[in-house]
Amino acid sequence: MQVRYLSIKPRSRILAALALVPCLAGCFASPGGASSSDDGRPGSRLRVALAFPPAENFSPYGADATLLSRLGVAEGLTALDANGAATPALASSWRRENDRTWRFTLRDATFQDGTDVTPSAVAAALTHATRAKPAPAALAGVTLRARADGDRGLRITTAAPDPVLPMRLSSPSLAILSPKAYGKADRPDPVGTATGPFEITKVNGGGSATLDRYDDYWGGRAQAAGIDARFVKDGTARANAVRTGDVDIAEAVPVAQAATIDEDTLREAGTTRTTSLQLNTRSGPFTDPELRAAARTAIDSSALVKGVFEGYADPGAGIYGPAVTWAENKRVKPAGRAKPARPDGTRITLATYDNRPELPEVAQVVQQQLQKAGFTVKLEVREYSRLESDALAGKFDAFIGARNSLLDTGDPVGILASDYTCDGGYNLALLCDKKVDRAVAEADRTDGTGERQDAAMAAEAAVLGTDAVVPLAHQRIIVGVATKVRGVLLDPYERTLVGAGTRR
Incomplete structure (x- = not known):
């Protein structure tokens, strides 16, 4: 995947756009007095503007699944590399035993509630996904059964041969959560139950969410102390927030607003x-x-x-x-x-x-x-x-x-x-x-x-x-990124944005 800085052309809509958009200063202040200084030191919080608010209380079984992956909250057994091939995530390796059976080896990891990522916990999480109504899109037309196999092994069997199962398991809708997430509600609760470098600590309806660093993340301690996420539907408002420095990262900047932002703060990637x-x-x-x-x-x-x-x-x-x-x-x-x-x-x-x-x-x-x-x-x-x-x-x-x-x-x-x-x-x-x-x-x-x-x-x-x-x-995709921010993750599948290495 190629990410490049943009050469911005002037557009006649710039002045109108700026006149119509109110200043968002103060809207992105860190909750609870958390540090959001611009001194560039590792440990500063990241202010992120996202285009779509959670529609289903952050359940991974619907459209909110990509919010969890883009904010570095939840992970699956696998991920996708730039060429579309499956790559390790919570599973460190896998092999195909026959047409319908695969064996995955889990890495040592913990859930954000402090419990271990065990084969039985992963099997239970996948079983919950197979029973969801409606089924996650990644499981459409697919019947699978997961069961623990030893201390680190997980065996998954499908009703019909599925040569792309490792790719399928990379879907954000098949994120693995701890047993605590699956209560009496129809949809699991990812707050404090996922495995990523950041954990959700507070959700303010569809307007904002607070995430803190999960210090025991298997991939290494995140460089940012946390994320203050705001859900801003209006693309012009997201662009203006980048332009005025009210956010560090703003996703999905509309084409018509790109000229309102300094070229040093615009990044582009194919999708x-x-x-x-x-x-x-x-x-x-x-x-x-x-x-x-x-x-x-x-x-x-x-x-x-x-x-x-x-x-x-x-x-x-x-x-x-x-x-x-x-x-x-x-x-x-x-x-x-x-x-x-x-x-x-x-x-x-x-x-x-x-x-x-x-x-x-x-x-x-x-x-x-x-x-x-x-x-x-x-x-x-x-x-x-x-x-x-x-x-x-x-x-x-x-x-x-x-x-x-x-x-x-x-x-x-x-x-x-x-x-x-x-x-x-x-x-x-x-x-x-x-x-x-x-x-x-x-x-x-x-x-x-x-x-x-x-x-x-x-x-x-x-x-x-x-x-x-x-x-x-x-x-x-066009993303607004403050000049002091490093490590933003732009991928062609639009599944990632902030990770353990993202910082300012």
């Missing part, structure tokens, strides 16, 4: 998130593959990258983008694409959501490009929760959304199965193509990291050959 145009293949004009081809050829993704993302993205190359480091050298050229037809005023409805501020702008540019090619385009923009069911039901002819191409497990086959097969649960293109289904099934049966990647790229080519999806842009 596995791709913005795509999905075309309804089941009903409406785009059942015709020639009209889908016409839509594909009408799109100029470089104009989107330059005009909407202002350079903070890469042109759409496929379902997997540059942050999936192995993909480009393995990419297969789509075959069998239809010849583009003349749209001749064909009427279509294009939809997107406004939860991600760049998407309505993307949709407007795509609308213009399609209209220039001869389509007549009606644009609908809604909040995502009011849009999803209609999109999945095929109420729109085209849909623009942003999607993590490695989903919850890091397995490249996951998005192909869920988004582009007849039985896929998030098939916005409503694609049902026998060749695609065969290619995805073959990829899903393939073992070995390199071989599975090759099979995934062959399946990607099969999907792209239908023109059911038009990749538009591969997004980058």
Whole structure:
């Protein structure tokens, strides 16, 4: 993964942005009089602004799972490296014993409540995850059983062969918590029960959280004394807090606000998130593959990258983008694409959501490009929760959304199965193509990291050959980081931000 400092271009929106945003001074003061001095000494607290507040009391079984991993609170048995391969975390090693059984060896570690990380405790934590309703996304369609095997061993058996189990166990939704976390409530409580370098000590609703250093962390004592986290939904406010020095780290700085911040405090990294145009293949004009081809050829993704993302993205190359480091050298050229037809005023409805501020702008540019090619385009923009069911039901002819191409497990086959097969649960293109289904099934049966990647790229080519999806842009994350801060963790999966080595 490449992280680089940015060269900032002036934008006309700077003065308006600064005039509209109130000063956040005082909002990020350390609770309880804890030190937040700017003297740069190890042990200072970190002030962090996050974009999304906890929605489920920090339960790892839902959207809050990444909050726990990004703040250095919770860990799984494994993690993902920059190439998408499983790497040790709470498990120091593992081996596959047969098609359905893996044995993991645990490292010496303790939970934040002082109890030991034992095989029985880990087995119990995974068992709780398998019984959660709804099931964590990483376990969708997977049945597993975990049991202790000796002092440091853990044996996990799956109902069907699962060649990507070590990658699956890296999901933040499968974080390991101590037995104390699993009380009578349906969702576990990670406060003081996780294993990471920082432990949650206080939660103030959806507004803020206080975290202190966990001194007995197996990976070594964290260099920061703690974290004062604030949940700031407004991207302009997050950017302003960095600009004025009210925070040390602010995630997800909007593209439009980057120019309000000194270039020395901006960092950028590629992500596995791709913005795509999905075309309804089941009903409406785009059942015709020639009209889908016409839509594909009408799109100029470089104009989107330059005009909407202002350079903070890469042109759409496929379902997997540059942050999936192995993909480009393995990419297969789509075959069998239809010849583009003349749209001749064909009427279509294009939809997107406004939860991600760049998407309505993307949709407007795509609308213009399609209209220039001869389509007549009606644009609908809604909040995502009011849009999803209609999109999945095929109420729109085209849909623009942003999607993590490695989903919850890091397995490249996951998005192909869920988004582009007849039985896929998030098939916005409503694609049902026998060749695609065969290619995805073959990829899903393939073992070995390199071989599975090759099979995934062959399946990607099969999907792209239908023109059911038009990749538009591969997004980058922009993070505001104070000049005195070191060790911020930017990864393409957007799972990490603060770790044991993060300091100021």
